[in-house]
Amino acid sequence: MASHIAPSVLTRAESHPIAEEPHRPRLLAVIRRVSMSLLIAVVVPAVIFYSVFVLAGVWPAIIAALAWSYGAIAWRAATKRRVSGLLVLAAILLTGRTSLSVVADSTWLYFLQPIISDSVVAALFLLSLASTRPMVARLAGDFYPMDRELASRPRVRRLFWHLTMLWAVLGLAKASMTLWLLQSQSLDTFVLVKSVGTLTINVLAAFATIGLAALVARKEGLLGPTRLVIAGLRV
Numbered sequence: 001m002a003s004h005i006a007p008s009v010l011t012r013a014e015s016h017p018i019a020e021e022p023h024r025p026r027l028l029a030v031i032r033r034v035s036m037s038l039l040i041a042v043v044v045p046a047v048i049f050y051s052v053f054v055l056a057g058v059w060p061a062i063i064a065a066l067a068w069s070y071g072a073i074a075w076r077a078a079t080k081r082r083v084s085g086l087l088v089l090a091a092i093l094l095t096g097r098t099s100l101s102v103v104a105d106s107t108w109l110y111f112l113q114p115i116i117s118d119s120v121v122a123a124l125f126l127l128s129l130a131s132t133r134p135m136v137a138r139l140a141g142d143f144y145p146m147d148r149e150l151a152s153r154p155r156v157r158r159l160f161w162h163l164t165m166l167w168a169v170l171g172l173a174k175a176s177m178t179l180w181l182l183q184s185q186s187l188d189t190f191v192l193v194k195s196v197g198t199l200t201i202n203v204l205a206a207f208a209t210i211g212l213a214a215l216v217a218r219k220e221g222l223l224g225p226t227r228l229v230i231a232g233l234r235v
Contacts, residue, residue, distance in 0.1 A: 041087040050195045058107045085139045115175045122171030134164035159216045
């Protein structure tokens with residue numbers, strides 16, 4: 001009997017092909033992913049630095065922030081989770097700042113370097129606008145599943161260009177703010193205002209980025225649950 005049933009089952013299956021559309025995460029899932037990346041790479045190191053600075057001084061705070069970044073990278077690698085480009089970039093910048101400060105034995109140099117690094121990163125973002133892949137396009141895969149077809153869509157390409165410009169301008173603004181604070185404020189005031197100000201700017205910029213990206217994603221039909229297409233019907 002099984003030999004008679006199998007062909008009919010196969011015939012019905014062939015007449016009703018089942019195809020799975022690419023997975024498109026919901027907006028809340030994207031927001032959670034962005035928020036987690038910012039939390040791990042930006043917010044927690046800033047909180048650790050300021051807390052340790054208040055309790056133990058500058059050098060322990062510097063080491064604690066750097067230890068957190070590499071600890072987060074090691075933990076994600078050990079648990080086979082993707083290490084975000086944002087976390088790697090933050091760790092590289094912190095490593096450079098810490099190394100130069102230790103070699104020069106100067107905490108002032110440690111606080112001067114964000115001005116240089118923010119300016120350099122902003123310049124890299126601006127220069128990347130002349131390439132086929134602006135900097136935001138290179139980091140987008142950390143927050144949304146990207147492929148070549150999706151990245152080449154006109155709306156998506158314009159979004160990457162505008163977001164790259166946005167973060168470049170913000171980098172220059174942060175560098176200018178930090179330079180003014182470093183020259184005009186005491187160390188305690190500088191650390192407090194810079195920590196709060198930089199964190200606020202980053203969070204607001206992140207939400208602006210999410211808002212613009214969500215607008216484009218809605219127009220492109222990129223947000224929503226995975227659906228099965230059976231004989232032309234979505235279920």
